[in-house]
Amino acid sequence: MVNTPPSSSTVSRTVLLLLRVLIFVFLLIALILIAIVKQTDDETGAEIKFNDIYAYRYMISTIIIGFAYNLLQMAFSMFTVVSGNRVLSGDGGYLFDFFGDKIISYLLISGSAAGFGVTVELGRGVPSNSFIEKANASASLLLIGFLLTAIASTFTSFALPKKAN
Amino acid sequence: MVNTPPSSSTVSRTVLLLLRVLIFVFLLIALILIAIVKQTDDETGAEIKFNDIYAYRYMISTIIIGFAYNLLQMAFSMFTVVSGNRVLSGDGGYLFDFFGDKIISYLLISGSAAGFGVTVELGRGVPSNSFIEKANASASLLLIGFLLTAIASTFTSFALPKKAN
Structure with a gap:
């Protein structure tokens, strides 16, 4: 690959x-899912949303x-492809x-892990409900977004030798 | 730096x-701190330890x-320095x-974030106690361990051009 710079690049x-583009789509769906999580407490009638939990914020x-x-x-990238x-x-x-x-991939995995x-703690001992399911789906999509960013980061790390030339 | 490979390497x-060595020390203290967290419930007398919370595991x-x-x-490294x-x-x-x-730095930040x-959720609305303080200190040390690993990762990424030669 390194021997033929124009085509490989x-x-x-x-x-x-x-x-x-894929990361963009995954993050968009993750954003929508976590923004719409909502749960009403049966006893007190209080509503829990994403902004009540610091980790979700x-x-x-x-x-x-x-x-x-x-x-x-x-x-x-589009500018580069066009021009x-x-x-x-x-x-x-x-x-x-x-x-x-590198920095964005660290940010994304930390968000997903939090x-x-x-x-996982909120869902323990509670029957599965749409709040937990949506929050898990959002964190999973964020994890996929991280994995794709980590792959992109590997690409851009291996592109560093071009810099040295 | 790139012009004088022997001395820079x-x-x-x-x-x-x-x-x-620094990462090793920080991780060791983080491990000890999270392993000794313990809290006794005043009402039920039940004891909470790190292995009761999945994120701590x-x-x-x-x-x-x-x-x-x-x-x-x-x-x-020691083998390299000696021989x-x-x-x-x-x-x-x-x-x-x-x-x-790269992989270890992702692991460490995900552990710290979780x-x-x-x-943060456990400590909300509760007066500060040794359980929360020790858990926070451990996650902070893990975060420092991650930051140092990220710096090491930047070094080893910039060393990739040597590979191509």
């Missing part, structure tokens, strides 16, 4: 764009940051991709 | 070894895996470092 650029923050980052990267030039020229682009993917940790 | 190897698993990985890496040769010769060593640090998520 076009391939990896296309794979990266595809990954980012953190989860939403990480989803929104990941969302914004992928939107920006998709815009950059043939990178938005950030020289080493800057590779470093932005490398650190961006969400799962709390949801 | 010695420096980064020493920095990496130092980082791994996961946290301990991530700490132990991170601990074992750092022990192995420290042994490898001047890498244990894994060729590309294998760089790839092992790269994927090892621990924090649950501890």
Whole structure:
């Protein structure tokens, strides 16, 4: 792969764009699911929503940051595909991709882990209900979003040698 | 830095070894703190320990895996410093470092996030007590362990160009 830079970099650029579109979709569904979780207490009538649980608020923050980052990267990628030039020229682009993917992947897994940790505790000894199911589905989608970002991050790490040249 | 491989690689190897010793110490204290958390319910007399909460069990698993990985890496580093040769010769060593640090850093931050998520929920509306304090301290140390691993991971990513040569 390293011996034929032009074609391999076009391939990896296309794979990266595809990954980012997928991540975008997964994060969007995760955001919708966690935003609509709602549970009414049968005894007190009090309503529990995502913003009553700190871990879910953190989860939403990480989803929104990941969302914004992928939107920006998709815009950059499309610009590159259309014009043939990178938005950030020289080493800057590779470093932005490398650190961006690295930091965002850490954010996404931390959001997913916090969400799962709390949801598992909330769901213990309680019959399965739509609140727990939606929260689990959202954390799962966020986990898939993280896995895809980790793959993208591996790609952009292996692209670092190009920077050194 | 890239222009003088021998001296820069010695420096980064020493920095990496130092980082791994620090991570080892932080993870050890985190492990002790989370293993000794204990709380007795005033009304029922029931005792709550780390293994009653799934997120804390996961946290301990991530700490132990991170601990074992750092022990192995420290042994490898010491062998390299003493003998001047890498244990894994060729590309294998760089790839092992790269994927090892990457995967372990993801594990550590997920353990820390799960621990924090649950501890924050458990501690809400309750006066501060030693259970919450110890659990928070353990998750904080795990977070520092993660940050140091993320720095090590950045080092081992930037070492990838050496592999390509």
